[in-house]
Amino acid sequence: MFAENLTKYYGKARGIDGLDLAVAPGEFFGFIGPNGAGKSTTIRTLLGLISPTAGKGQVLGMDIIKNKKAILERVGYLPSDTAFYNGMKVRDMLKLSADLRRKDCSAASAELCERLQLDRDRKVEDLSFGNRKKVGIVCALQHDPELLILDEPTGGLDPLMQHEFFSILQEHNRKGATVFLSSHILSEIQRYCSRAAVIREGKIIACDSVEKLAKTGARRVTLRGSLKPDALPEARDWKEADGAVSFLYNGDMNQLVRTLAAADIRELTVAEPDLEEIVLHFYEKGGDQA
Numbered sequence: 001m002f003a004e005n006l007t008k009y010y011g012k013a014r015g016i017d018g019l020d021l022a023v024a025p026g027e028f029f030g031f032i033g034p035n036g037a038g039k040s041t042t043i044r045t046l047l048g049l050i051s052p053t054a055g056k057g058q059v060l061g062m063d064i065i066k067n068k069k070a071i072l073e074r075v076g077y078l079p080s081d082t083a084f085y086n087g088m089k090v091r092d093m094l095k096l097s098a099d100l101r102r103k104d105c106s107a108a109s110a111e112l113c114e115r116l117q118l119d120r121d122r123k124v125e126d127l128s129f130g131n132r133k134k135v136g137i138v139c140a141l142q143h144d145p146e147l148l149i150l151d152e153p154t155g156g157l158d159p160l161m162q163h164e165f166f167s168i169l170q171e172h173n174r175k176g177a178t179v180f181l182s183s184h185i186l187s188e189i190q191r192y193c194s195r196a197a198v199i200r201e202g203k204i205i206a207c208d209s210v211e212k213l214a215k216t217g218a219r220r221v222t223l224r225g226s227l228k229p230d231a232l233p234e235a236r237d238w239k240e241a242d243g244a245v246s247f248l249y250n251g252d253m254n255q256l257v258r259t260l261a262a263a264d265i266r267e268l269t270v271a272e273p274d275l276e277e278i279v280l281h282f283y284e285k286g287g288d289q290a
């Protein structure tokens, strides 16, 4: 799947602007970005649900403008906001979704409902938000698609269900399915994805293995003692909690050690910042790695 200079304007409003992205078959790929960055617009444009203003893309080797219908038939898509027909029971909704793909998915559907603890005899409109999400998940997965595109899938799922959901995704991925997961929750990207792209204001500002994205020259220094921020002008993102101060430091280590030696330090840890901190930094600075 790839996008090249993919651009979507809603009138004058920017959805995405010159977005480049490539996801290889079989990847478990994460798509991270703040609210309004363009994650859903990217996904909807790639699926042919909205037409790009400019640029091009391919999904499963098919052109996103010429082959919209075929793409939707072969992809499992979970939209960020799932809408269903009122008055239908879960089992009827799932059957309708399978019928639209002209596939008998009854065995897979039953197994997924069992694993996600979804009661098929209830009406969809009577379900809680999380349980409606599960209906969307089963619709996206029951036909065993080769590409899964999941837009913020875990909202509303409790931790046990999130765990089960990711186990199911991992099983699909191990069997060869490509998983494209958009999320705000960095810990789940870090845990499950092998590569990820960071989107900000409609553009990809970083794309790499999760390991490399999380790797940075900067360290988070946490200490208890008398050090004041003006002693280390190169340190940034000062935080104070429980009597300890911490900051991100990307400067000369000898300088850090000399400065600390001159202060009265009772406790000191120097650690790699977590992915969350690094991505937040991307959001703020627009791409200079910490």
Ligand SMILES: Nc1ncnc2c1ncn2[C@@H]1O[C@H](COP(=O)(O)OP(=O)(O)OP(=O)(O)O)[C@@H](O)[C@H]1O
Pocket: 010, 013, 014, 015, 016, 033, 034, 035, 036, 037, 038, 039, 040, 041, 042, 080
């Ligand atoms: N139908 C629309 N009409 C006008 N502007 C839109 C429309 N849909 C999205 N936008 C704008 O496009 C930009 C990208 O929105 P998009 O929903 O793709 O972001 P997102 O990254 O999925 O955000 P979130 O995490 O909040 O779901 C936003 O500024 C949004 O206001």
